[in-house]
Amino acid sequence: MTTMTAEQAIDFYGLTEEQSLLRNTLREFADGEIAPRAAGFDEKAEFPWDNIKKMRELGLFGIAFPAEYGGAGLDTLSYAIAVEEISRACASTGITLAAHVSLGTWPIYRFGTEAQKKRYLPALCSGEKLAAFGLTEPEAGSDAGGTKTRAVKEGDQYLVNGRKIYITNGSVCGTAVFTAVTTPDNGVRGISSFIIEKGTPGFTAGSKERKLGHRASDTVELMFENVRLPADQLLGTEGEGFKQFMMTLDGGRISIGAMSLGIAQASLDAAIKYARERRQFGKAIAEFQAVQLLLAEMATELEAARLLVYQTARFKDRGGRFTRHAAMAKLKASTIAMKAASLAIQVHGGAGYMTDHPVERYFRDAKLMEIGEGTSQIQMLVIARELLREAAERPGF
Numbered sequence: 001m002t003t004m005t006a007e008q009a010i011d012f013y014g015l016t017e018e019q020s021l022l023r024n025t026l027r028e029f030a031d032g033e034i035a036p037r038a039a040g041f042d043e044k045a046e047f048p049w050d051n052i053k054k055m056r057e058l059g060l061f062g063i064a065f066p067a068e069y070g071g072a073g074l075d076t077l078s079y080a081i082a083v084e085e086i087s088r089a090c091a092s093t094g095i096t097l098a099a100h101v102s103l104g105t106w107p108i109y110r111f112g113t114e115a116q117k118k119r120y121l122p123a124l125c126s127g128e129k130l131a132a133f134g135l136t137e138p139e140a141g142s143d144a145g146g147t148k149t150r151a152v153k154e155g156d157q158y159l160v161n162g163r164k165i166y167i168t169n170g171s172v173c174g175t176a177v178f179t180a181v182t183t184p185d186n187g188v189r190g191i192s193s194f195i196i197e198k199g200t201p202g203f204t205a206g207s208k209e210r211k212l213g214h215r216a217s218d219t220v221e222l223m224f225e226n227v228r229l230p231a232d233q234l235l236g237t238e239g240e241g242f243k244q245f246m247m248t249l250d251g252g253r254i255s256i257g258a259m260s261l262g263i264a265q266a267s268l269d270a271a272i273k274y275a276r277e278r279r280q281f282g283k284a285i286a287e288f289q290a291v292q293l294l295l296a297e298m299a300t301e302l303e304a305a306r307l308l309v310y311q312t313a314r315f316k317d318r319g320g321r322f323t324r325h326a327a328m329a330k331l332k333a334s335t336i337a338m339k340a341a342s343l344a345i346q347v348h349g350g351a352g353y354m355t356d357h358p359v360e361r362y363f364r365d366a367k368l369m370e371i372g373e374g375t376s377q378i379q380m381l382v383i384a385r386e387l388l389r390e391a392a393e394r395p396g397f
Contacts, residue, residue: 013310015077022074023081029058030089038090041216042361045208047172048216051093055086055127062125064101065109069117070125076251077313080258087262088269091365092216094262096130098255099168104131107177107248108195111236120175120195129174129198134164134222135245142378144179145188145242149224151180158182158194158234160202160227170220171205174198178222179241186239193241195233202227213364250323251316252373253330257309260333260369264302267337267344267362271295274348274357285347294347298340305333324386331379334369341366 004012010020034051041048055061064079065071079101087094105124108116108131123129140146149162160180170176176196183190196203206221236244272295275286285291312325341363345352352359370376391397 013306015081019078019081022078023085026058026082026085027088029054030085034086034093035089038092038216039355039358039361041090041092043215043355045210045215047218048090048093048096051090052096052127052130055093055097060086060097061100061105061127061130062121065105065121065125069109069121071121075313076254076316077310080254080309080313083255083258084262084265087259088266089262090216091259091263091362092214094259095168095214095217095368098252098259099133100124100127100131100173102252102255103133103248104169104173104175104177106251107133107193107235107244108175110247111193111240111244112195113232115232116195116235124175130169130172132167132169132173132176132222133245133248134167134170134176134178136166137162137164142375144245145191147179147181147191147242149178149180150184151182151192151194151229153182153231156231158229158231160194160224160229162224164222166209166219167222169218170222171208172218176222177235178224179245180224182238182241188242189239191241192238193235193244194229195235196227196229200227200229212367213361214368215364249373250326253326253379254309254313254316256369256373257305257312257326257329257333260330260337260366261302261306261309263337263362263366263369264298264305264333264340267340267359267366268295268298268302270357270359270362271298271340271344271347274351278348278351291347294343298336298343301336302340305329305336308332324383324390327374327379327382327386330369330373331376331383334366334376337366337369338363 009015033054059072060082062071063074063082067073083094083098086097108120124131137148139148151158151160177193179191179193181190182192202225204223209219275291276284278285309329312322312329315322315325344359345363348357348359351357
């Protein structure tokens with residue numbers, strides 16, 4: 001994709017002129033403003049506030065939401081392209097954007113009342129406030145129904161106690177959505193979701209996690225200690241939280257797929273560049289068939305993953321059930337992100353193992369793609385479940 005012209009991208013990927021222009025604009029922005037400082041932010045584990053400020057100016061934090069709430073009103077594919085291009089330059093910045101849009105803001109837009117949308121969305125769409133999504137707990141990861149955080153109704157308030165872990169944007173967010181049990185002993189139907197704002201008494205963030213990759217992104221524990229929330233901060237109705245968050249994860253998996261594309265593309269680009277420059281036995285290693293085979297494998301699988309991610313984004317906008325395709329897109333794209341990063345290091349040889357080259361960072365960043373928002377194994381279970389459901393609905397099958 002890096003070597004394609006705007007016209008070629010329109011033809012091959014079926015992009016509109018607006019989507020192609022967005023892609024090219026963001027590529028120029030990412031290359032010029034984000035990529036040069038990515039290694040420094042990663043090395044220092046420093047949250048990239050400078051990148052956030054510049055992305056606010058471009059309107060990226062409200063890219064997928066209607067203009068009436070301060071958003072850009074673009075479609076899911078445009079959003080996926082934005083996440084891909086930002087992640088190609090800096091995965092830490094990419095995951096900050098993705099968590100804000102897909103996980104923290106989208107549930108408010110999709111399930112919130114009109115009053116909630118008007119109250120929260122303008123600041124989130126402008127990027128004045130970042131958003132976070134609180135689902136994972138010590139006993140609730142792949143088993144999202146194992147939520148222990150408790151919200152007890154007391155008059156016109158809820159008393160909340162519990163904790164969430166591994167929360168992206170947790171300490172930098174201004175607004176967060178989270179799940180809590182409102183009706184014990186009722187399984188997933190007893191889980192509800194809520195909106196909470198930074199500064200609410202009893203709502204605090206723990207220390208920043210020390211991570212293998214995405215070191216510049218913000219990942220913390222969120223704690224709820226006798227937090228009192230007004231009843232109007234319930235998202236939807238009681239008992240709908242689990243269903244809401246599963247729908248949220250479907251959309252979030254498209255953005256994880258897009259992030260994976262960005263990391264894989266960066267890995268391929270770096271491998272091609274190095275292979276053309278590195279000389280052994282009197283010629284560039286790009287002339288050796290063994291290296292060419294690695295590049296071809298990376299490029300082919302990357303294109304297949306990109307087409308799957310892009311088509312799933314389009315399918316979401318058409319209103320179809322996209323659970324299976326989102327899981328497939330995330331599974332395929334995250335697999336090639338990890339593979340491309342690994343092969344890029346192989347092309348670099350010993351140099352790729354050193355921090356002088358970005359491929360070691362791509363390798364570290366890629367691993368999370370196979371874990372976050374459902375591991376690869378969970379994606380396979382989702383795909384199988386959906387296939388069997390679809391088969392059961394076909395007469396005579």
